[in-house]
Structures are given as C-alpha cells and as structure tokens.
Amino acid sequence: MSVAKVIVDVPAKQINQTFDYSIPSKLEHVITPGMRVTVPFGPRKVMGFVLQIVPESSFAKLKSITDVLDLTPVLTDELLKLGQWLAEETISLYITAYQVMLPQALKSQYKKELVRLTDGELTPDLESLFAGRDVVTYEEFTQSMIPYHQLLKAIHRGDIQVDYLVKSRITKKTETMIKPAIANHLLEEAYLDMPKQAKKQRELLTYFIQNPEAIKKKQLMSKVNTSASTVKTLLQKGLLTSNKLEVYRNPYNDNAIQRTASLPLTIQQEQAIIPIKQAIAEKIHDVFLLHGVTGSGKTEIYLQAIEDVIKEGKEAIVLVPEISLTPQMVHRFKGRFGSDVAVMHSALSSGEKYDEWRKIYRKEVKVVVGARSAIFAPFENLGIIIIDEEHETSYKQEDQPRYHARDVAIERGKNHQCPVILGSATPTLESYARANKDVYKLATLSKRTNEKDMPEVEIVDMRNELHQGNRTMFSRKLKEKIEACLQKKEQVVLMLNRRGYSTFVMCRDCGHVKECPHCDIALTYHKNSNRLKCHYCSYEEPMPTVCPECSSDLIRYFGTGTQRVEEALTQLIPEASIIRMDVDTTRRKGAHEKLLNKFGRGEADILLGTQMIAKGLDFENVTLVGVLTADSMLHLPDFRSSEKTFQLLTQVSGRAGRHELPGEVIVQTYTPDHYSIELASTYNFTDFYLKEMAMRKTFHYPPYVFLALITVSHPNQVKVVQTTQKIVQSLLASVKEDTIILGPTPSPMARIKDRYRYQCMVKYKNEPNLRNIIRNIVNQFDDDIQKDDLLIAVDMQPYQMM
Ligand code: ADP
Ligand code: ZN
Ligand code: ZN
Numbered sequence: 001m002s003v004a005k006v007i008v009d010v011p012a013k014q015i016n017q018t019f020d021y022s023i024p025s026k027l028e029h030v031i032t033p034g035m036r037v038t039v040p041f042g043p044r045k046v047m048g049f050v051l052q053i054v055p056e057s058s059f060a061k062l063k064s065i066t067d068v069l070d071l072t073p074v075l076t077d078e079l080l081k082l083g084q085w086l087a088e089e090t091i092s093l094y095i096t097a098y099q100v101m102l103p104q105a106l107k108s109q110y111k112k113e114l115v116r117l118t119d120g121e122l123t124p125d126l127e128s129l130f131a132g133r134d135v136v137t138y139e140e141f142t143q144s145m146i147p148y149h150q151l152l153k154a155i156h157r158g159d160i161q162v163d164y165l166v167k168s169r170i171t172k173k174t175e176t177m178i179k180p181a182i183a184n185h186l187l188e189e190a191y192l193d194m195p196k197q198a199k200k201q202r203e204l205l206t207y208f209i210q211n212p213e214a215i216k217k218k219q220l221m222s223k224v225n226t227s228a229s230t231v232k233t234l235l236q237k238g239l240l241t242s243n244k245l246e247v248y249r250n251p252y253n254d255n256a257i258q259r260t261a262s263l264p265l266t267i268q269q270e271q272a273i274i275p276i277k278q279a280i281a282e283k284i285h286d287v288f289l290l291h292g293v294t295g296s297g298k299t300e301i302y303l304q305a306i307e308d309v310i311k312e313g314k315e316a317i318v319l320v321p322e323i324s325l326t327p328q329m330v331h332r333f334k335g336r337f338g339s340d341v342a343v344m345h346s347a348l349s350s351g352e353k354y355d356e357w358r359k360i361y362r363k364e365v366k367v368v369v370g371a372r373s374a375i376f377a378p379f380e381n382l383g384i385i386i387i388d389e390e391h392e393t394s395y396k397q398e399d400q401p402r403y404h405a406r407d408v409a410i411e412r413g414k415n416h417q418c419p420v421i422l423g424s425a426t427p428t429l430e431s432y433a434r435a436n437k438d439v440y441k442l443a444t445l446s447k448r449t450n451e452k453d454m455p456e457v458e459i460v461d462m463r464n465e466l467h468q469g470n471r472t473m474f475s476r477k478l479k480e481k482i483e484a485c486l487q488k489k490e491q492v493v494l495m496l497n498r499r500g501y502s503t504f505v506m507c508r509d510c511g512h513v514k515e516c517p518h519c520d521i522a523l524t525y526h527k528n529s530n531r532l533k534c535h536y537c538s539y540e541e542p543m544p545t546v547c548p549e550c551s552s553d554l555i556r557y558f559g560t561g562t563q564r565v566e567e568a569l570t571q572l573i574p575e576a577s578i579i580r581m582d583v584d585t586t587r588r589k590g591a592h593e594k595l596l597n598k599f600g601r602g603e604a605d606i607l608l609g610t611q612m613i614a615k616g617l618d619f620e621n622v623t624l625v626g627v628l629t630a631d632s633m634l635h636l637p638d639f640r641s642s643e644k645t646f647q648l649l650t651q652v653s654g655r656a657g658r659h660e661l662p663g664e665v666i667v668q669t670y671t672p673d674h675y676s677i678e679l680a681s682t683y684n685f686t687d688f689y690l691k692e693m694a695m696r697k698t699f700h701y702p703p704y705v706f707l708a709l710i711t712v713s714h715p716n717q718v719k720v721v722q723t724t725q726k727i728v729q730s731l732l733a734s735v736k737e738d739t740i741i742l743g744p745t746p747s748p749m750a751r752i753k754d755r756y757r758y759q760c761m762v763k764y765k766n767e768p769n770l771r772n773i774i775r776n777i778v779n780q781f782d783d784d785i786q787k788d789d790l791l792i793a794v795d796m797q798p799y800q801m802m
Pocket of ligand 3: 516517518519534535536537538539753
C-alpha cells in the first residue's frame with residue numbers, strides 16, 4: 001500500500017504542510033502527483049493536491065484518500081515544484097500558491113462527466129456504462145465498480161474525455177449544426193420536385209447540393225440569407241438534419257482573421273533577434289531586455305522567435321497587460337499562428353477561461369497570449385516566455401500569493417532552460433539596471449520601423465494660463481490644436497491622468513470635505529446617480545444639499561473627473577463629438593472594445609479617457625494627443641511616481657502619428673520643469689534612467705535595495721500600533737546592520753473599511769534569511785490572527801505603497 005503526501009485546502013498556518021494519506025487499493029496506481037483528491041480532514045472532507053507518492057509513512061495510523069477529483073493531473077511536475085517556490089518566495093500558504101495556478105472553474109466545484117470520443121469499441125464494462133449514450137456522469141462511473149484502470153487507459157488512449165462541469169451560468173456552449181439528411185442525388189430530386197414558388201427552400205437546397213458538409217446554423221443563415229423557419233421546414237420534411245455540437249466558447253472569430261507571414265526584419269531587429277534565436281536553438285535560459293520605442297517592431301520579434309520555438313516542437317507564453325489585450329493584439333498572434341493560440345483574458349467569462357485553459361492542458365495549442373495569470377499555463381515544453389510592456393504594474397498580483405509575473409517567468413525559464421524576453425519602450429529601473437550589469441542581455445531598437453520620428457511634444461505651463469486669466473482645464477494652445485484637428489477631420493486622444501484626482505465634494509464656505517465614515521478617503525461624486533460613493537468599501541450616500549458642518553448651501557463637487565472634463569469640453573468646442581472612456585463607461589463586458597471600435601470607425605472626433613487609453617491603441621487618423629494633467633501622479637506617496645509619470649507620458653505620446661499623418665502631443669502641467677515630464681517630452685530614456693537612479697541611490701530605494709512591506713490592520717488603532725511596534729522590534733533584533741527598518745508609520749491609506757492600517761518597511765541589500773525571519777515573526781501573532789481579526793499582510797516586492 002502506498003502513501004500520498006497531500007496539501008489540503010485548509011488555509012491556515014498550522015496546516016501549511018503535507019499530510020500523509022493512504023491510497024486505497026481501488027486507487028492504487030491511479031493517483032499520481034498533481035491530481036486533486038478528496039480526503040477526510042477532521043470532521044470534514046476537503047480537497048487536496050497530491051504532491052508526492054511514497055512507499056510508506058512515518059505515521060502509524062493513516063486516514064485514507066476518499067476519491068480522486070481528477071483522472072489526469074491538473075498540475076504538471078514542474079508546476080508542483082513552482083508552487084513550492086512561489087509559496088516560499090511570497091511567504092504564502094502552499095494551498096494558495098497551487099490554487100492560483102488553476103482556472104476559477106476548477107476551483108469552485110468538482111462535478112464532472114465522462115464524454116465518449118471514440119466510435120470504436122470500448123471495454124465491455126465501459127460499453128455497458130455508456131449504454132449507447134455519449135455522456136455519463138462521473139458518479140455513474142464510481143457507482144459502477146468498474147476498475148479505475150480501465151477508465152484511465154481509455155482516457156490516455158483518447159477514447160474518453162473528462163469534462164469538469166462548470167456550474168450554473170457557466171454551462172458548456174453548444175452550436176446547432178445543419179447538414180443534409182439524405183444523399184446528394186436525392187437532394188437534387190427533392191429540388192426538382194419543389195414548386196417554383198418555394199424560392200427560399202430551393203435556395204437552401206441548392207446550397208446543400210453544392211456544399212454537403214455540416215454547417216453551423218447561424219453561419220448558414222447569414223450565408224444563404226435565409227430564415228430560421230425555412231430551415232425548420234426542410235428539417236421537418238426530412239431533407240435536412242440537425243444536431244448539437246459542443247464548441248469551445250470562442251470569443252474571437254478565428255475565421256475572420258487574416259493570416260500573415262513573417263516580415264523581413266530591419267537591421268536593428270535582426271541584431272536583436274539573433275541571440276534570442278540562438279538561446280532557443282541551444283536551449284539556454286537567458287533573460288533578454290528588449291528596449292524599443294513604440295512602433296519599433298518588438299512584436300514582430302516576438303512572433304518570429306515563437307515561430308522558431310514552434311518549429312522545435314515547443315510552446316510559448318506571451319504576457320500582455322490586461323488593458324493592451326485588445327482584439328488588435330490578439331489578431332496579430334492569431335494572424336500568425338491561427339488556432340494554435342489560446343487567449344487568457346480576465347474579461348472572459350469563467351467558462352471561456354476554462355475552455356482556453358483546457359486547450360493548453362490538452363496540448364491543442366502552442367501559444368498562449370494572456371494577462372498575468374497566463375504565466376501558469378500548464379505547458380510542459382516551454383521554449384520561450386515573453387513579457388510585453390514589462391514595466392506594467394498589473395504584472396504584480398496584489399493579494400496572496402503576492403507574486404510578480406516577471407519573477408515567475410524567470411523561474412519557469414530556468415526550469416525549462418528557455419529564454420525569457422522582457423520588452424518595453426520604458427523598462428523598469430530594476431530591469432534596465434540588471435541589463436546594464438549584464439545580468440540580462442540588452443537589445444535596443446531605437447528606430448520606428450516606418451522610419452517616422454516620434455511625435456513632437458510640447459509642454460504647456462498651466463500656471464501661466466491661470467495668470468493670463470484662463471480658468472478652464474484646457475490651455476489656449478490645446479483648444480487651438482483640437483479645433484485645427486477637427487477642421488482637418490483628424491482625430492484627437494485626450495488623457496486625463498486621473499489617479500490621485502477624483503471628484504470630491506467640498507464646502508466653499510468652510511472647506512469641509514465629505515469623507516467615507518469607514519475609510520480615510522474623500523467620497524467620490526457620481527453624477528448619474530447624484531450620489532457620493534467610496535471607492536474602497538461599498539459605502540454610498542445621496543449628494544448633500546447643505547454642508548453638514550456649517551449648513552451653507554455652497555457645497556459643490558470639485559476635481560476633474562472625466563465626466564466634468566467632458567462637460568467642459570462640450571462647452572468649449574460644442575461641435576466636437578466625444579467618446580468618454582473610464583471605469584464607469586467600460587464596466588460592462590465588451591464595452592471597452594465597443595468604444596474603441598466606434599472611435600476607430602471615425603464615429604467621434606475625440607477619445608477622452610483615463611490611463612486606460614494610453615496603451616496599445618493604434619488609430620491611423622489620430623494626429624493629436626493631449627495630456628490634461630501630467631503631474632497628478634507625481635505627488636503620490638510612492639517612490640515610483642516619477643518613473644510612472646515618465647512611462648505614462650512616453651506611452652500616451654506614442655498614440656499619435658503612428659501612420660502616414662504626422663502627430664503632435666500637448667502636455668499640460670503645473671510642474672513643467674520636473675525631470676520626468678521634461679525628459680519624457682524628448683523621449684530621453686537614458687537621461688531619465690540616470691537621473692532617477694541617482695535619486696534611488698540617495699533615498700535608498702530599488703534597485704539599490706530590496707523592499708519588504710508589512711502592513712498590519714485591525715479595528716482598534718492601539719492594537720495596530722502595538723503590533724507593528726513589536727514586529728519592528730523583532731525585525732531589528734534579527735536583521736543585518738545595514739538593513740533599514742522604517743516604521744511603524746500609518747499607511748498612506750490609514751483606514752479602510754473601519755480597519756486602521758500601519759506599516760513597516762524593510763530596505764535590505766542582502767538578507768538571505770529574511771523570508772524565514774518574517775514568517776517566524778508573523779507566526780508569533782497567530783493567536784490574534786485566528787481569534788482577534790488581526791491581519792498582517794507581507795509583500796516581498798511591493799508595488800503598491802498604499
Ligand atoms: P512595437 O511592438 O515595438 O510597438 P510593432 O511590432 O507593433 O512594434 O511594429 C510596429 C509596426 O511596424 C507594425 O505595423 C508592424 O507590422 C510593422 N513592422 C514591424 N516589423 C517590421 C518590418 N521588419 N518591416 C516592416 N514593417 C514592420
Ligand atoms: Zn461648510
Ligand atoms: Zn469606505
């Protein structure tokens with residue numbers, strides 16, 4: 001009898017280890033590492049991941065595994081190993097690390113069914129189980145006493161497939177297929193017999209005489225321009241027949257995507273790709289930093305490198321920031337690799353995500369293009385991992401396990417001995433510094449492929465506007481340029497750098513600002529509902545008519561939300577048609593895409609939006625980009641605020657003049673001489689890098705040190721301060737002399753949902769044991785965490801300082 005080492009789904013520190021379970025004889029040789037099982041745990045049955053099978057246990061009495069949830073492992077050996085690394089690296093529980101690698105659909109429920117794929121003979125047992133049906137529930141199998149091995153063999157041969165039933169609204173999608181019910185010559189006879197007036201029916205028959213294959217009903221109706229009732233009539237007459245086919249929910253219409261071929265590379269591209277191709281051919285793990293301005297042909301390099309990888313019989317992961325995962329982007333990959341591409345996008349439904357994951361799992365695709373979590377794609381033969389826009393903060397997961405996809409990519413690159421490519425026009429200081437030290441290999445693309453210069457950037461000092469009596473949020477220059485643009489029938493992109501700003505409500509008499517009663521933050525005014533809402537908790541209240549402090553009726557909303565900018569813009573240039581894109585207008589699934597398509601078709605003159613419009617857009621007719629408030633991010637309590645400002649300005653500038661028409665950029669700011677704004681306006685990454693590195697060195701920030709952020713929260717402020725104080729003291733007692741511990745300090749968001757928040761920051765150069773130290777310190781508070789609602793969050797590589 002052998003023993004399985006299982007990580008159980010009980011998220012608690014004391015349980016963060018494997019437990020031994022005996023394998024019952026019916027499951028002997030069925031269970032393999034990477035499968036999920038159900039096991040008894042205390043009075044309950046819980047899910048668990050099998051990590052290892054061993055001949056015997058050091059414990060005398062073992063409970064036994066109840067059942068398997070999977071018949072083939074959902075985690076590969078490599079992912080099992082990666083999970084361990086991930087948990088240790090991010091100081092998380094093992095169970096959390098494994099769960100994050102699987103699609104949601106697999107986490108929520110465990111019902112499954114067996115689907116017959118073969119028309120050939122199964123074993124007599126299995127034949128009697130299916131009894132002529134194509135699908136049976138998994139329960140029927142477990143009740144049948146058929147040995148697991150028989151089923152497993154059939155699964156491995158591809159005769160039977162296991163499907164996880166995604167519950168409720170996430171049901172599998174089927175498509176009605178129509179085909180002729182009778183032989184072609186009989187169809188022709190039926191056609192001749194049909195009265196001439198039955199024009200529609202005759203057309204439909206003609207179609208099938210010429211195309212006897214099965215076709216999707218929807219497709220048929222648009223192709224032949226017929227109606228559902230005509231189809232129904234022929235079905236009833238027994239001339240056609242229909243059946244339902246399970247289809248993957250394919251959010252992208254592959255057939256409509258034009259195939260593309262490799263472009264002959266420019267000299268710069270050629271130089272950049274040679275070492276990458278070499279690493280692929282020689283199976284060497286190396287990290288390449290591809291620093292290329294927007295439009296310099298980075299994506300073409302990715303595509304051609306992947307082509308090599310596929311030729312080697314291997315697979316590729318491409319990470320793209322959520323917001324850039326536009327249909328345009330997907331089309332570029334599907335255009336080159338067709339149905340070999342799976343897409344993992346968080347806007348997909350849970351069922352769609354599961355479908356895409358299954359394609360990878362079943363080795364039906366070679367390439368996955370996706371947002372952060374696609375880094376866990378269960379490929380077994382990775383040949384390359386690409387992270388586009390590597391500077392994007394969305395690659396960092398902000399809850400447990402708090403991982404950065406770049407670190408996971410590099411770890412997987414080592415596991416598979418394959419190259420990792422980081423691409424960006426504005427790399428992070430961390431990555432660029434590593435490239436400078438030859439830890440990463442640097443390749444630079446300094447020219448756009450179309451040899452066009454980056455658009456001219458003009459900085460407008462908004463303080464002067466104010467002095468000249470212009471109190472609007474549009475400088476005279478910007479207004480002029482917008483008008484000129486509209487006259488030429490060209491389009492404008494306006495970005496409101498909104499982070500840090502919002503439409504808050506203030507009393508003009510006494511200065512009182514309406515705040516959330518549960519969080520330390522001003523409430524945001526929502527015009528549509530005329531209500532005030534908190535962005536951190538769900539609190540809301542009606543817009544007050546008088547000030548609660550002084551009863552003045554001069555209480556108004558302030559700030560520059562996109563809605564207000566839209567109103568002001570309409571007043572300023574009444575003839576302009578505007579599309580507004582922000583969290584409010586893009587909340588519904590697909591809304592983002594719809595708005596962009598509308599703008600792309602030229603149905604509006606101006607696209608006005610928040611940060612989300614800075615990325616990935618590529619419209620021929622956009623010749624003017626305006627940034628309304630370039631500095632609103634500069635003053636946030638975040639040491640990366642200059643870097644983020646530089647990145648954003650560079651990126652949004654790249655939206656103008658990408659094609660034949662030359663582009664122009666106007667940047668409005670109150671701090672025109674800040675280096676991040678000045679240097680972004682001349683696209684001077686190198687000087688920005690040097691200047692910012694000097695700042696980081698002076699103030700001890702990455703890449704000169706590593707950071708760890710510990711945030712403590714609890715409803716009682718005294719308790720929070722005391723706990724943080726104790727953590728600081730314990731840390732000071734354990735770390736090296738040159739390690740800096742800051743705190744306890746209130747978090748920039750000092751209260752959220754009635755919980756006070758304090759933090760301490762560790763700045764260190766070399767603390768190989770720090771993770772253990774922190775783990776042990778946090779464990780000392782376990783009682784309070786379990787029983788007293790104390791929360792201690794550890795972030796080993798913080799990006800969000802709030
Ligand atoms: P990036 O990813 O760096 O922004 P892209 O790969 O999107 O750049 O390239 C910008 C444009 O240049 C695209 O329209 C692309 O098709 C085109 N392009 C890329 N490489 C070449 C090439 N070698 N020859 C001609 N056009 C190219
Ligand atoms: Zn007041
Ligand atoms: Zn709140």
